[in-house]
Amino acid sequence: xxHDVKLKxxxxxITREGDAWILHFPRFGAEGTHYHTYGLLTPYFExxxxxxxMATRCVNAKCPIGRGKGExxxxxxxxxxxxxxxxxxxxxxxxxxxIYSYTYVERGGTGLEIECPYYQVDVRIEGVGTIFKGxxxxxxxxxxxxxxxxxxxxxxxxxxxCLDIAWELV
Amino acid sequence: MIEFHEGNLRVPRWTRPVYxxxxxxxxxxxxxxxKKLEELCxxxxxxxLEENNLKMDPLEVKGLINFCSYGEFADHFxxxxxxxxxxxxxxxxDLLPNFGVKTGGAxxxxxxxxxxxxxxxxxADCTLVLGWERMDEVKTWTGNYYIxxxxxxxxxxxxxxxxxxxxxxxxxxxxxMYDVDERVRAEIxxxxxxxxxxxxxxxxxxxxxxxxxxEGEIVSxxxxxxxxxxxxxxxxxALLCSEELAHKLTDQPVLVYTAGGSHTLRTGDRRPMRIPLxxxxxxxxxxxxxxxxxxxxxxxxGFESFGATRFAAYMAYRMAGVKNPVEDLDxxxxxxxxxxxxxxxxxxxxLTLYGREQDYVRxxxxxxxxxxxxxxxxxxxxxxxxxxxxxxxxxxxxxxQCGEVFWQLRGEYDKFHGDPKLWERYGKKKPADWQSLQIxxxxxxxxxxxxxxxxxxxxxxxxxx
Numbered sequence: 001x002x003h004d005v006k007l008k009x010x011x012x013x014i015t016r017e018g019d020a021w022i023l024h025f026p027r028f029g030a031e032g033t034h035y036h037t038y039g040l041l042t043p044y045f046e047x048x049x050x051x052x053x054m055a056t057r058c059v060n061a062k063c064p065i066g067r068g069k070g071e072x073x074x075x076x077x078x079x080x081x082x083x084x085x086x087x088x089x090x091x092x093x094x095x096x097x098x099i100y101s102y103t104y105v106e107r108g109g110t111g112l113e114i115e116c117p118y119y120q121v122d123v124r125i126e127g128v129g130t131i132f133k134g135x136x137x138x139x140x141x142x143x144x145x146x147x148x149x150x151x152x153x154x155x156x157x158x159x160x161x162c163l164d165i166a167w168e169l170v
Numbered sequence: 171m172i173e174f175h176e177g178n179l180r181v182p183r184w185t186r187p188v189y190x191x192x193x194x195x196x197x198x199x200x201x202x203x204x205k206k207l208e209e210l211c212x213x214x215x216x217x218x219l220e221e222n223n224l225k226m227d228p229l230e231v232k233g234l235i236n237f238c239s240y241g242e243f244a245d246h247f248x249x250x251x252x253x254x255x256x257x258x259x260x261x262x263x264d265l266l267p268n269f270g271v272k273t274g275g276a277x278x279x280x281x282x283x284x285x286x287x288x289x290x291x292x293x294a295d296c297t298l299v300l301g302w303e304r305m306d307e308v309k310t311w312t313g314n315y316y317i318x319x320x321x322x323x324x325x326x327x328x329x330x331x332x333x334x335x336x337x338x339x340x341x342x343x344x345x346x347m348y349d350v351d352e353r354v355r356a357e358i359x360x361x362x363x364x365x366x367x368x369x370x371x372x373x374x375x376x377x378x379x380x381x382x383x384x385e386g387e388i389v390s391x392x393x394x395x396x397x398x399x400x401x402x403x404x405x406x407x408a409l410l411c412s413e414e415l416a417h418k419l420t421d422q423p424v425l426v427y428t429a430g431g432s433h434t435l436r437t438g439d440r441r442p443m444r445i446p447l448x449x450x451x452x453x454x455x456x457x458x459x460x461x462x463x464x465x466x467x468x469x470x471x472g473f474e475s476f477g478a479t480r481f482a483a484y485m486a487y488r489m490a491g492v493k494n495p496v497e498d499l500d501x502x503x504x505x506x507x508x509x510x511x512x513x514x515x516x517x518x519x520x521l522t523l524y525g526r527e528q529d530y531v532r533x534x535x536x537x538x539x540x541x542x543x544x545x546x547x548x549x550x551x552x553x554x555x556x557x558x559x560x561x562x563x564x565x566x567x568x569x570x571q572c573g574e575v576f577w578q579l580r581g582e583y584d585k586f587h588g589d590p591k592l593w594e595r596y597g598k599k600k601p602a603d604w605q606s607l608q609i610x611x612x613x614x615x616x617x618x619x620x621x622x623x624x625x626x627x628x629x630x631x632x633x634x635x
Contacts (some may be wrong), residue, residue, distance in 0.1 A: 041324070065172060075325045075436070083356035100438075101346075101473055103338030104391035108314030111330030120329050122339050122438055124467065131473075133326055144346050162325050 003098035003151075003168065012160045021045055023160060040078035043089055045092035048164035051094045051152040055128060056087035070131030095150035096170070097132075099142060109150035113163060121167055123148060137168045172443045180343070180510060181488040182218050183430050184290035185391035185468070189416035189423040192409040193573030194218030198561035201306040202403035203541075206246065208260035211302050213564075214407040215261050220296075221586075222409075224419050225529040234415065238268035241281030242303030243564035246316040248304055256308040257302065272461035275507060277301060278406070278568025279619020279628030283428045285410050295412045301570075302405040303563035304369045309543040313401050320518050320622050322436050330390070330459045334398050338390040339403040339435065342508035343594045345474035347466055348628040352392060356383035357531060357540035363508055365538070367439075368604055370593040371570075374400060375559055397509040397558075398457025399620065416635070422580045427490035431481030432472070437623045440477060442469035450494040459525050476511075479518035483629045487520075490631035492614070495520045496535070499549050499631075500612040501578055501609045503571035505620030507555040515618060519629065521549055538607045546609070553578065553607040556581065568619030570628055575615035579634045582609035586623035 013024040015035075021042045025034040038045050047054035056077055058070030063083035069081065072090060080087050101122045108116060119136035136142070137151060148167040158164050178458045194217030198212045205213075219228035226234075237522040244547035250256065254270040261363035273280040278301045289465035296615060304311050314332045321327045321336050330336065344350060362382055416423035434440055445456055463469060471477040483495075492498045503519070506512035513527050534540035535548040553559050554574035561570060577586050584606050586592065593600040612634075619628040 008187055036323075038324070043218060062626075073439075075322070075439070100341035100467070101343040103335050103393075104388075105332070105335050106388055106390070107311075107331050107332070108335065109318050110309075111310040112331045113328060120335055120339065122343075122473070129441065131436055133329055133436070135329055144342070161328055163328055 005118040005137045006115045007113055007163060008115055009159055011158060027169045029108050034140055041076060041164055044076050047158060048152055049154055049158035051154045053092040054089050055092050055121040057090050059088045072127055074132045074135040079170060092125060092127060095125055097123040098132050098145045099144055099148060100124040101144060102142060123167055135166050137166050172304060179227060181485055186290055187413050188286045188289045188426040189411050189421050190426050190576050191411050191416050191419045192222035192224055193576045195406040196404040197371045198563055199374055200209040200400050207302060207304045208257050208280060209406040209572055211257045211300060214262060214300060214405040217459055218407045218409055225344025226419060229408055234296040235298050235559060236296055237283035237288045238266060238269055238280045240270045241565040242270055243274060243277045243278040243303050243568060244316060245329050249307060252547055264303055271624035274621030276619040276621035276628050277565045277570060278625040279630060282502055282572055282630055283430055286426050286428050289410050289412055295415050297410045298568055299410060300407040301563045301565035305401040306403050306433045310401055311405060321579060326436060331548050334529035335390040337508045337510060338393050339474045340623060343394055344510060344514060347468055347474050348525055353380050354398060354528045354531050355513060356380040356472050357382045358509040358512050358559055362556040363559040365553050365607060367502060367601060368607055369555045369560050369587050370596055372555045372560035379584060387456035393508055395504045399507045399557040399562040399623050402561050404566055406566040406573055408569050409570055422447050423635045424576050424579050425633040425635050427486055428593045428628060429482050429485035429489060430628045431478035432626045433624050434477040435625050436621060440471055445470050446480055448472060449487060450520060455523055464600060475514055475516055476518045476627060477522060478624050478627040479515055479618060483519045484626045486629035486631050490633060492631060496549050499616050500559050500609055501553060501575060501615040502549055502551045503554060503575055504551050505618050506552055506558050507562060568628060572632060575632045578609055578612045579609060579632060
């Protein structure tokens with residue numbers, strides 16, 4: 001599907017150490033590259049590149065808040081902030097939600113990889129406890145409450161960053 | 171955390187009282203190539219020692235200092251690690267101990283908190299609190315990128331690289347939830363920039379109209395250009411003391427109560443919770459609000475409010491014995507980096523109930539002289555000109571705010587804003603239409619130092635001793 005909003009960035013180089021993806025961020029050329037690990041959140045970024053939205057959930061029965069049935073977190077966290085036990089990965093199937101808030105970004109700071117103007121949207125995703133920030137691929141007027149669904153940049157299109165998930169109006 | 175336990179809600183208590191006895195500041199400019207950073211810090215330090223009627227010679231006062239708490243927001247901007255050592259050396263304070271404090275936009279407030287702790291604990295009898303920022307080494311849009319690294323680098327920074335774009339969705343949601351007229355936001359920009367016209371320290375004073383604000387260029391919808399603060403360069407300082415020393419140094423010491431709060435870096439991660447109530451509030455006050463939230467899929471603090479501000483106010487009011495903020499406080503300095511953050515804060519600090527922030531601004535009580543009644547406003551805000559009109563050299567901001575409140579409590583607004591020689595010091599001419607914004611018999615004031623989209627907040631109550 002053709003979309004209005006495009007990225008102006010190349011896929012970031014990734015290396016793997018054990019289970020972790022290391023994102024290469026060449027700020028000052030090759031010698032000035034930052035090597036940023038996604039650590040235990042690697043399944044999230046790997047998931048995006050495969051067209052899947054992976055969230056985490058606390059399943060510890062002794063968690064004082066989740067009591068074994070915690071809400072899903074997006075962005076995910078490897079460990080539960082309430083009981084400190086590892087959380088469980090779970091795919092959000094066919095991710096849909098509505099626009100909880102938004103802004104129209106007409107100009108961004110130096111290095112912005114999304115072509116302006118575009119909507120930055122906060123999406124209330126069905127089944128997820130947190131509200132998830134992203135960007136919209138449509139440029140037509142929107143309002144709070146408009147329904148959206150996720151679109152992924154996969155395979156060779158993947159940037160290996162948070163930009164690999166976007167939203168489109170339903 | 172969405173459920174507090176008793177220990178979490180323990181009210182801080184100084185082990186001995188903490189006093190503020192002097193304040194100092196440089197002026198502020200978007201670009202300040204005339205002076206190096208440490209030279210700007212010296213301006214603030216010199217004013218602090220020499221111009222606050224201290225009862226000892228400036229160098230004798232310096233001889234009392236035994237600890238320094240420094241505030242600097244971002245090493246990126248200064249392009250210098252351990253700037254604290256350079257400034258400390260330049261001020262001639264070696265080999266005394268110091269440390270640097272960093273909590274984003276709340277850095278100045280946190281430096282005050284750390285400084286107050288040093289006096290309260292007995293580590294120091296006399297502590298210098300000094301903060302600075304130099305944001306003019308890079309172009310504005312690179313500066314905006316630097317600031318946006320205070321959003322989450324994995325999940326947010328790439329989505330704008332401009333901090334206004336993280337505030338704008340809060341403004342949008344607040345507007346929808348509480349049916350806010352954008353003219354109210356514009357009114358805040360007009361008010362604070364107008365007050366900046368009477369400050370020799372201010373970098374962007376202006377007599378604007380609501381229409382001008384609303385017709386202005388959009389930075390990040392719905393926020394317009396005049397609703398956002400600018401890059402800023404300068405330094406501010408405060409001197410904190412034990413009780414005994416305070417009375418030796420001045421006949422007008424000011425008591426300091428300060429407390430902090432913090433909340434997630436990512437706004438969307440703020441899980442719903444019950445509102446921690448201030449001394450003047452009850453559960454019944456919020457029944458309707460909770461019901462409205464349910465209808466609109468809202469949550470507290472959500473995108474509309476700052477949990478960290480509420481937590482800091484909850485603690486600071488109890489430390490200082492503030493029972494009813496709008497009656498007990500004579501002035502407030504809010505962190506108006508954006509018009510929306512000023513508006514949101516009135517509910518957080520209990521100057522009005524949550525949901526009625528717009529009505530509070532419309533009431534005119536946040537003005538020096540209430541435009542509707544012609545009488546003094548109940549709790550004027552940002553008489554300094556605020557961040558919108560006067561300054562946001564980030565590491566200095568929370569300290570500058572305390573300085574402005576301090577001078578108001580001592581009846582010294584005119585001395586530090588109306589002296590033509592002070593205007594000349596900064597290469598300016600005192601305006602012919604200058605007005606005094608001194609509040610008559612001000613006894614107690616509040617300064618709110620605020621970071622990120624509410625990640626760290628420090629509330630300081632200053633009270634005439």
